[in-house]
Amino acid sequence: MLSWLFSEPLPVGQDAPEFTLRDQDGGEVALTALRGKNVVLVFYPADETTLCTKQLCEFRDNWALVQSKDAVVLGVNPASEAKHARFCANHGFPFALLADPGQLVGALYRAKGLIVKRTVYLVGKSGKIRYARRGKPVPEEVLGAAE
Numbered sequence: 001m002l003s004w005l006f007s008e009p010l011p012v013g014q015d016a017p018e019f020t021l022r023d024q025d026g027g028e029v030a031l032t033a034l035r036g037k038n039v040v041l042v043f044y045p046a047d048e049t050t051l052c053t054k055q056l057c058e059f060r061d062n063w064a065l066v067q068s069k070d071a072v073v074l075g076v077n078p079a080s081e082a083k084h085a086r087f088c089a090n091h092g093f094p095f096a097l098l099a100d101p102g103q104l105v106g107a108l109y110r111a112k113g114l115i116v117k118r119t120v121y122l123v124g125k126s127g128k129i130r131y132a133r134r135g136k137p138v139p140e141e142v143l144g145a146a147e
Contacts, residue, residue: 007110009119009132016123017108021076023096024084029074031123038071038130038146039123040139043111047079047097048085055118055136057138060093062139069146070125076100122146 010016016039020030031039033077042059044052059073060064066073073095079087084097098105106112111119124147131145 005101007117009110009121009134010129012129012132014129016121016127016129017105019105019108020102021098021105022081023098024081024088026081029096029098031127034072035124035127037090038069038125038143040066040073040142041119041121042073042075042111043106043109043116043119043121043124044075044077045082045115045118046077048090051118051136053087053091056093057091057140058091059095059145063094065139066095068142071143071146074098076105078103078106078110111146 006133018031020028023029023075044055046052056075075097078100081099084099088097100106103112106116111117117134119134120137121129122142124130124138131142
């Protein structure tokens with residue numbers, strides 16, 4: 001009955017669920033189009049909140065490391081494209097923020113809840129999950145599992 005509250009992230013080694021979502025500029029981002037790159041998915045509860053902002057700024061501030069690992073970072077939550085555009089502009093994020101209305105992709109990745117469960121995944125170049133953790137892991141920890 002409360003499995004949504006206590007669910008674990010998807011297991012490492014599993015194929016990452018495919019999705020297509022709109023980014024802050026209205027463009028479509030499909031996971032299949034990113035095959036061959038490491039993809040960091042950051043599911044976070046809300047734009048412009050202290051912890052969420054800090055978490056995403058850590059990826060921005062470690063952008064050279066992200067690029068050295070041939071990685072793409074994508075922030076995901078249910079906020080609108082327009083809200084994501086303002087958040088991105090306010091903090092100079094060099095990566096896309098994806099709108100997930102209804103948390104459909106969040107549900108595929110076991111990040112859906114009353115509020116989004118803060119969860120970070122690294123999807124390897126092959127499309128398999130290489131890292132999955134709840135909470136606020138640091139970029140070095142996440143990117144350490146990159147292919």
